[in-house]
Amino acid sequence: MAEPSPILAAEGISLRFGGVRALTDVSFHVNRGEIFSIIGPNGAGKTSMVNCISGRYRPTEGRVLFDGQDITRIGTNRRAALGLGRTFQNLALFGHMSVLDNIMVGRHHLLKTGFLRGMLYWVGGAQQEELAHRREVEEIIDFLEIQHVRKAPAGTLPYGLRKRVELARAVALKPKLILLDEPMAGMNLEEKEDMARFVVDLNEEWGMTVLMIEHDMGVVMDISHRVMVLDFGRKIAEGRPEEVLADPHVRRAYLGEADEVTQPAEEVV
């Protein structure tokens, strides 16, 4: 590879739950500044892969390198501090908290003022710090267009907005790499287009590297720089979207076709 060192590299990841092989010897890397998507049929191991990266699961074999550092054995919360943010497939907002508080939790590791200094609010610098954080949080809120609901309890919002708040919370971590687990699941066309635009802006304007799982092939093919395809826990293809679409293994996994490719690639979408 001619590019500078990848921000994330997974090397020979296998994950077993007892006799079930969720992932078998999967290797891939994500380059700095790209949008990288993982696709595959249901149960292919996409979320398992993301969980291995975020620290929820520990791979049975293989290792995960983030920013050149081996993070296979370190805890989830330390990974967040290193610059790895994520959203969840099933919404995981703190329902009773306001949108603002939800986002402030995302800044947990960036808040330096501890308990004692916090009590000396004005002299200890806590006020200054809070102002600075609030400014950045407001910037994120503006960017994701959720100004009008910032004080509302997150649990009361409609689905599409909640997805956006969850994204805002992950962005508040200031991650170098953000993991999005099905950011557009269950959305209507308009919401999907909005979300796709946010992801592209995050990538292009905020300079965040994105690793995304998504089922909507139209979106994936439109905005991804590279795509990896998993099937039954194995990697069956990786490359630019049009290369992957043309791959006979992929077509077989998705359409159950025989080896020969008979249809033009567009119709797979």
Added chain:
Amino acid sequence: MDLSLLLQLTLNGLIVGALYGVVAMSFVLIYKASQVVNFAQGEFLLVGAWVCWWFLVDWQLPFWAGFLFTLAFMTLFGLVLQVVVLRPLIGEPVISVIMATIGLGIFFQALMKWIFGVFAKPFPPIFAVERVSVMGLEVQTVYLVSLGISLAIMLGFAWFFTASKHGLAMRATAFDQQVAQSLGVSVPRVFAMSWAISAVVSAVAGVVVGVVNGVSSALSFYGIKVFPAVILGGLDSILGAVLGGIIVGLLENWAHYIDSQWLNWGNMFQIAPFYALVLILLIKPYGLFGTRNIERV
């Protein structure tokens, strides 16, 4: 009808109830953060009171110094307890964890008796004036101060949970540990912190009660009184714990009034809160402010 007695008992009820509320709050704190039902909460009061007594009597420290040392000791006590005893039990069945806390309670109960003896021992006098009169009612100075302390602790809790970094982390952890972790919150640290804070706050209540009644193993009854308060308010509501505590305090004293005026049964005040508990749970099974857990299948 003895109206002044009724007023006096009502005031007592409020003050004692505020103390129950404080202990109930520290109980709920542990439950919310780490899902442990702590049957050793009463022993936190006991240990705190004895340690403070020890600093004041054996070391002859002035009250403020002894009190601060007690708080420091209890911080360590809570941390060590969580790290050594309860951390290894994370993920074990609820019943094992409960048995462990019951064991802790018995252990500290016995340890305190072994070290300090079985008889109640009074604190050295702390306030120059022992009783003051408020609008014609006799009130012990300690109780008035304790009411102030209780209110301060409650306000402190409110501030801590709404405005501080760690309070926010604790609420996030209570809601979903996985998600909190993915946002950079260290869950083991949150657990340890909740135990430390709970131990400190309970010890404050223990010292106050100790100053009034003398220190003895009777203090650990507060751990039992906390249950009606907490369940009344809803297991996972801090505000509910405070109100539950005050309700229990008032019920006790009103029951005492009714008993002394008309019934003469002798110990109504001890059981009245539990009757009320049964009644309220019949109507509101999740407590007054508890989260409804409805599972759809």
